[in-house]
Amino acid sequence: MPAHRPLSLVTGASAGIGAAFARELAARGHDLVLVARRAERLHxxxxxLRERYGACAHVIPADLADPASPRRLADELQAQRLAVDWLVNNAGYGVPGTFEASQWQVHADSLQVLVTAPTELAWRLLPGMRERGYGRIVNVASLAGHVPGSAGHTLYAASKAFLIKFSQSLALENRDLGVHVCALCPGFTWSEFHDVTGTRELVGKLPRFMWQDAEAVVREGIEAVERGEAVHVTGRVNRAIKALAKLAPDRLALWLSARESKRYRQLD
Known part of the structure; x- marks a missing residue:
């Protein structure tokens, strides 16, 4: 650990897993940089965080769908002389419906948020972590990145699979330099995610044992990155699903995915 209070940057911090990360890290003695589009929620x-934990919390509103945002964010950190020890790449969302149902710009924006922005932020902040000999990067991926793709939300699982492989490679490159990298892979989590995608009614039909709350996901994630795990799937149910998906033949796995995805994917 650094001698000073660690500074953690959390994207998508205005709600859900991002807000839970901010609260948990503040409770553990971290100062925060909070990044999201909704400035009022961030403030x-x-x-x-200041009142409950005595944390110093910096607010930087940003829309990561803008390709210039990661560079501007890094420039703002430098201008304020803020050295980030923990980077939590959490911002993300799904595009409901099938691939051709949305305009290309909608898909381009989602790829920017889910793939390009977290990759660029890691590239921009990693050198400082390596130089100081300490750093933690948490890329919030998904169980969806481990199981066969489904119809609907076409790019979401593919983007999360990228984050998993990216995290593994980055972890290997930096494991001897004091920098731990982890792809955190939750399954169904109580948050605003499904409200934003318009699938709340669909997923609300799933059994309660398949769900975790954001706080439990975050606690598992922090413990996993500190242990040096490159990939961590949260919850026993989700780990069982991942194991079964790996064992099942491709045709069977895709058939099961097609059948089950109708329960939680919007296809129009």
């Missing part, structure tokens, strides 16, 4: 969360 409210920053006030809570």
């Amino acid at each position: 409210a969360l920053a006030g809570e």
Whole structure:
């Protein structure tokens, strides 16, 4: 650990897993840089973190769908002399419906947020971590990146699979330099995610044992990255699903995916 209070940057910090990361890290003695589009929510969360945990919480509103945002964010950190020890790449969302149902710009924006922005932020902040001999990068991926693709939300699982492989490679490249990298892979999590994608009614039909709350996901994630795990799937149910997906023949796995995805994917 650094001698000073660690500084953690969390993207998508205005709600869900991102806000849970901010609260848990603040409770563990971290200062925060909160990044998301909704400035009002960020300022409210920053006030809570200061009052409850005595954390110094910086607010930087940013839309990571803008390709210039990662560079501007890094420039702002440098201008404020903020050296990031933990990077939590959490921002993300799914595009409901089939691939051709959305305009290309909608898909391009989602790829920018899910793939390009976290990759660029890691590239921009990693050198400082390596130089200081300490750093943690958490890329919030998904169980979806481990199981066969499904119809609907076409690019989501593919993007999360990228984050998993990227995290593995980055972890190997930096494991001897004091920098731990982990792809955190939750399954169904209580958050605003399904409200944003318009699938709340669909996923609400799934059994409760398949769900975790954001706080449990975050606690598992922090412990996993500190242990040096390159990939961590949260929850016993999700780990069982991942194991079964690996063992099943491809045709069977795709058939099961096609059958089950109708329960939680919007296909129009």
